[in-house]
Amino acid sequence: MNPTTLQTFTWDDSLSTGVPMIDAHHKELIAAVNDLGQAIAHHKGATAIKKLFVFLKFYAEWHFEHEEACAAKHKCPIAEVNQQAHATFISTFGHLNDQYKASDASEVVALEIYEKLVDWLTSHILKIDTHIGRCIRSAT
Numbered sequence: 001m002n003p004t005t006l007q008t009f010t011w012d013d014s015l016s017t018g019v020p021m022i023d024a025h026h027k028e029l030i031a032a033v034n035d036l037g038q039a040i041a042h043h044k045g046a047t048a049i050k051k052l053f054v055f056l057k058f059y060a061e062w063h064f065e066h067e068e069a070c071a072a073k074h075k076c077p078i079a080e081v082n083q084q085a086h087a088t089f090i091s092t093f094g095h096l097n098d099q100y101k102a103s104d105a106s107e108v109v110a111l112e113i114y115e116k117l118v119d120w121l122t123s124h125i126l127k128i129d130t131h132i133g134r135c136i137r138s139a140t
């Protein structure tokens with residue numbers, strides 16, 4: 001794959017929740033997803049990709065915990081939906097990780113995972129986290 005053909009995941013204002021802590025976490029998550037994309041595009045190999053998967057899982061779980069605690073504290077109506085979406089993501093990401101290992105570290109599979117991560121994060125932030133942000137802002 002040519003590195004220039006891989007689309008970079010860019011953060012823009014449409015993804016803003018208006019809550020600085022949550023936005024900062026999301027930007028870090030997006031940066032980690034981009035690191036993965038770059039590792040794939042530059043053929044960095046299985047060890048680098050596996051390390052990035054581990055970091056992404058760790059960071060996503062850490063961020064979800066903070067976001068969920070914030071949503072619960074402010075009694076956001078969408079808190080449970082958000083929590084469920086996070087749990088589904090962690091489980092799906094685990095399956096994708098297994099798929100990658102079973103594929104003998106295929107770059108095609110890694111790229112599919114990268115694309116799924118971009119899609120999931122974009123859609124989750126737009127459809128759920130922006131509501132969480134609105135709820136938190138209205139309560140503070």
Ligand SMILES: [Fe+2]
Nearest residue numbers: 067082128129
């Ligand atoms: Fe969320």
